[in-house]
Amino acid sequence: MNKKWLEVMVSTLILTSLMLAGCSNGENAEQSESESDEVTLKLFTWINEENGNWEETISTYEEENPGVNVEVNTLVENMSADDYLKQLDLLAASGDELDLIMFPSSEDLAKRISTGMVEPLNNYIDEEDITLDEVYNTGPAPATDDGEYYGIPSKYNTYLIMMNKNHLDEAGLEIPEEWTWDDYREYASTLTTDERYGSYLHTWSTIFDTLKMFGKGEENLLIKSDGSSNMDDPLVKESLQLRHNLEKVDESSVPYADIISQQLSYRQQFFSQSASMIPIPSYMVTEWGGYDPEFEIAWAPWPKNDSNDQKYRYASADILSMGESSENKDEAYKFMRWMTTEGMLVQGKSIPAWKQTDTEEVLNELANSTSNPEAVHVPSLLTAIETGEEAEQFLPAGYMTEVYSAYKTEVEKYLLEGQSLDITIENAKQSVQDIIDANK
Template identity: 35%
Template sequence: MKKSLLVLSGVLAISAALTGCGSKSEDKPAETSGGAATSSTKAPVTIKVQGWYTEAQGNWNKTVEAYTATHPNVKVVYESMSEKGDSQEGMKKLDLLAASGEQMDVVMYSSASDFAQRVGAGILEPLDEYLKKDNIVVKDEYKLDPVVNGKYYALPGKMIEWFVLLNKDKLDAAKLPVPTEWTWNDYAEYAKKMTSGEGAAKQYGSYFHNWKDYALLGLNNNMENPYLVKSDGTENIDNPQVRFSLNLRNQLENVDKTSVPYAEVVSQKMAYRDVFYAGKTAMLATGNWMVGELSQNAKFNTVFAPYPKYDAKDTNGLTEVGADFMGVAANSKNKQAAYDFVKWYTTEGIQTQGLFFSGWKKADINKNVDAILASGKPDQVKFIDKTSLLATLKVNKATKLVVPPTYALQQEKEYLTQVELYLTGKQDLDKTIATAKTKIEDIRKSNAK
């Protein structure tokens, strides 16, 4: 108990830091309110589904209604942990709920590192016995395999693959074709040709946010090791792909001045969606969750291109992959009912929701796109180019999912601190790589004791 609480306190501290820039259960399902031995909940129960999505972002009312229509003995209540739909704010509030002992049943985490950290804190219930009872082999059923030390604590909700959004009007004005296969060097040339104006009226060709994904651009399409550390926690940044990534950002932001400068992104607390919607940038490398958001908010013709390649010889469409990790809270009193909802949502439910792309292997990509567009607003959906969207989605190939060590958030924070010093001109690239490498290794060694 003491160890779990100490780990959780560390999670809370890191969660708070990232926002500014339960005891451990047994391995088998609890028997309260129906354990693994029963196929359905015996008595009416209420389960809470807790995430960061707003209703507009998640369409939860419709989703919950669809579930309860076939599960009348279960009342599902969705609780958003963020008024703005901010995932990091949501993670912080979920941690506070876990620490305070409030009711938690179904919980979601937005990244592999967030998920791994909470597994280490004992917040999540192992699902292996439930899966075994249902004859579910996760790697056969889902496109992602979120295994942690041989156990399953979550199933993949929406599946995240990356691509590039392009403002078609700016593309046409620059007389550029819609890319169907390109490199980061090609991306840089596009950025130059679509940058115009000066001062406050300047419109940039490119925008990179302050997430770690944008500090690993060339590494994100490395098939085996697309993350800043390997699965054993050892550093993965002292290599050409990371050096290329940081140099590319520095070139575009500080030399070519064709991408929004990092200092502005941070000081003005820019929201990447708003930057794109406002026409401040012509291109935005982002995840496929933006299709659902565009269907509600698009203001101009938008086309899609595959994620750029590090090397021209690389596989076209190779992209980093992620997911919402949906699990059962270890302190839930209705674990069977919570697990049943997780299983339904990660298979049929996402398609009913009509906003996200599914990580379920049986999901049909064409029907998935149609459902998302059908859930949108006609005046916004008309701006989405379905042809380039489908072509991009079908060429996409996911890299290996790396579920990092439980202390990976600490390593990300140290890495991004060094990246910021580099992009703001306070240290050179060699020192950035060397210092980040040392700090990442120090964290691994201290956690190995």
């Protein structure tokens, strides 16, 4: 082989190598660019797969939105929102990226606005040119006084009375469609037997120690919308008297001492038929916590304080917020809007706050999604959900959880130690005012 041909062959080999390298680099670049187009959104919640149907829900969204991956982080396995919030705060404090955050109430959201955990949404809402009040039932009002929104309501939880219909039938009692707390006491006494209590009131002061406050059309929390104390409202004292009467006078509701000492679960008490009635939000339509009821569940509206009162419907909501630390805010907002509308129907586990929802159709589908569809008495549930005018609400102060914690401290002295009702209210009133003053 002559020298000239050798030079040609070497040159050809070098050129071929360079071309192959160029192609390879091009493919790597295209692959790298393709990978960089992928977006992963981290969603944080306390709701597990059984009660959230996340696998089907997220798969549906990802199929409709190629290149977007949603990673569901269930921080607790016990479905405890309180435990979840503790873990969430730890993650935020450590600087973890939080794209999408679920909150069980407007109080829990409000507490974290001042910490900078959540991103305001008004710019996204304005750009989309929508009005949240027209799209959602925003009774839980995830907005500050100046109209800044920090979340979108997803699951809509109307306050109702969940009842064991079999027990009602045995006692010859009708499912109430309009009633008072005096009626509730009579029902509880009638339903109480040697084997069970007629009523169960859990430990949350936000509901069970302020029962009568939710019969009002407005100002139904321990702090008013203007930030002043609401402890002078006579319904605060009447709520505690009601609980005391049920547990210690009528002996028709599980004693608070037993709930604390035995660490009783409200799900266990109701679904094991140890208690016939429990005031609870409507999320319990499907969230049975692994129990398969062997009886039919009926529902009644929240009792009125007086038979002549206007009937109001109080609701809370699970709220979906955007993390301030998210690096994919546009995609996060897009998911929020889908999840709180069509996504709620795909999830099929709760009543959406989305106004476009056909409530009766959703209730039937929710019942059919459970392990025992026959256990849900849909007609009474529909009546209870649609009874009354919606109560006015507002986003509470960020220290509202402190207020209820201080209130609970005094309530426990009343229920456990025999502290008088008057002293309980007096001490609680002072504690609440101290918290307000400290946060001015």
